[in-house]
Amino acid sequence: MAWQEVLTSEELVEGQGVEVLHEGTVIAVFRHQGLLYAVDGVCMHQGGPLARGKLSGGTVVCPWHGWMYELSTGKNAVTCQKMLNTFLVRERDGKIEIDASS
Numbered sequence: 001m002a003w004q005e006v007l008t009s010e011e012l013v014e015g016q017g018v019e020v021l022h023e024g025t026v027i028a029v030f031r032h033q034g035l036l037y038a039v040d041g042v043c044m045h046q047g048g049p050l051a052r053g054k055l056s057g058g059t060v061v062c063p064w065h066g067w068m069y070e071l072s073t074g075k076n077a078v079t080c081q082k083m084l085n086t087f088l089v090r091e092r093d094g095k096i097e098i099d100a101s102s
């Protein structure tokens with residue numbers, strides 16, 4: 001495990017994503033329905049910014065053309081094909097931390 005702080009807790013508001021650059025990877029971090037998620041931040045369709053997508057029922061909807069991804073699995077919500085990497089994320093002592101080593 002290699003937990004690294006990427007945000008403070010205050011920076012991650014319920015229902016909104018934040019894009020972070022972690023060890024060269026763009027990651028979208030979300031607080032949704034009280035849970036934390038971290039997935040690849042670049043849409044596999046045409047590169048839309050997933051951190052700016054709407055959240056609904058455990059999915060993020062890309063703001064550019066509407067592709068939907070499950071936050072917990074990285075799967076396309078329509079095809080069920082895994083398209084995004086997911087990352088371990090936790091909140092500790094007022095910080096949001098990611099382990100992108102696995």
Ligand code: FES
Nearest residue numbers: 043046048062065
């Ligand atoms: S770039 Fe995300 S749906 Fe097209």
